[in-house]
Amino acid sequence: MAYTFDWNVALTGQYGGWIIDGMFTTLQISAVSILFSMLLGTVVAVFRLTHLRILQWFALAYTEFFRNTPLLVQIFFWYFGSHAILPEFVNKWLYERDFEFAAGVIALTVYTSAFIAEEIRSGIFSIPKTQLEASRACGLSFIQAMRYVILPQAFRIIIPPLISQFLNLIKNSSLCMTIGVMELTYMARQIESYSFKGFEAFTVATLIYLVISLLVSFVITQYNRLFLRQIKY
Numbered sequence: 031m032a033y034t035f036d037w038n039v040a041l042t043g044q045y046g047g048w049i050i051d052g053m054f055t056t057l058q059i060s061a062v063s064i065l066f067s068m069l070l071g072t073v074v075a076v077f078r079l080t081h082l083r084i085l086q087w088f089a090l091a092y093t094e095f096f097r098n099t100p101l102l103v104q105i106f107f108w109y110f111g112s113h114a115i116l117p118e119f120v121n122k123w124l125y126e127r128d129f130e131f132a133a134g135v136i137a138l139t140v141y142t143s144a145f146i147a148e149e150i151r152s153g154i155f156s157i158p159k160t161q162l163e164a165s166r167a168c169g170l171s172f173i174q175a176m177r178y179v180i181l182p183q184a185f186r187i188i189i190p191p192l193i194s195q196f197l198n199l200i201k202n203s204s205l206c207m208t209i210g211v212m213e214l215t216y217m218a219r220q221i222e223s224y225s226f227k228g229f230e231a232f233t234v235a236t237l238i239y240l241v242i243s244l245l246v247s248f249v250i251t252q253y254n255r256l257f258l259r260q261i262k263y
Contacts, residue, residue: 040227066135078147161183
C-alpha cells in the first residue's frame with residue numbers, strides 16, 4: 031500500500047501550532063545563546079592576549095576543553111550536574127523558571143563561545159601590532175585599546191566565520207530536545223509520535239531551519255556590505 035502524504039498535518043490545526051511554538055522557542059534559545067556566546071567569547075579571547083599567566087592558562091584550558099568535547103555531552107553535563115557546580119541561589123533561580131531552557135542556553139553558550147574566542151583571537155592577530163602599541167602610547171590602557179581600537183577592526187574581519195558559528199549554533203539548538211526543551215525538533219518529534227506523519231513533520235522542520243539560516247546569513251551579509259559602503263564614503 032502506497033504511503034499517503036498529508037502535509038496539512040504539520041501545517042494546520044493543533045500540530046501546526048506546535049510547529050510555530052517550536053520555531054519561536056528555537057529562535058529564542060538561539061538569540062539568547064548567540065548574545066551570551068559573543069560576550070563570553072570576546073572575554074576569553076582578550077584573556078588569551080593578556081600578560082597575566084593565570085588568565086592565559088584559564089582561557090587556553092577553556093577553549094581546548096569545550097571545543098574538543100561533544101556538545102550533546104555538555105548539554106547533559108549542565109542539565110544533570112549544574113546543581114553541583116553553580117551556586118545554590120543560581121540553581122534556585124533557574125529551577126523557579128524554565129530550567130531546561132536555561133541549561134540549553136548555558137551549554138550552547140559555553141560551547142559556541144570557545145569557537146568564537148578563537149575566531150576573535152585570529153582577527154586580533156591580523157591587526158598590526160603597531161596599532162596596539164600606538165594606542166598604549168596615546169595613554170590608553172590595554173582594555174581601552176582593545177575596546178576602542180583593536181576589537182572593532184577585528185570584528186569587521188571575522189564576520190564570515192562568525193556567520194558560520196551563528197548558523198551552527200542555530201542548528202545545534204536542536205540537540206536541546208534531549209533535555210526537554212520544546213524547540214522545533216522536539217515538536218516535530220511530538221507530531222510524529224501522535225500522528226505517525228514523521229516525514230511531513232521533519233520535512234517542514236528542515237525547511238524552517240533552512241529558511242532561518244538563510245535569513246540570518248542574508249541579514250548579516252547585507253549589514254556587512256552596508257557598513258563597508260559607509261566606510262568608503
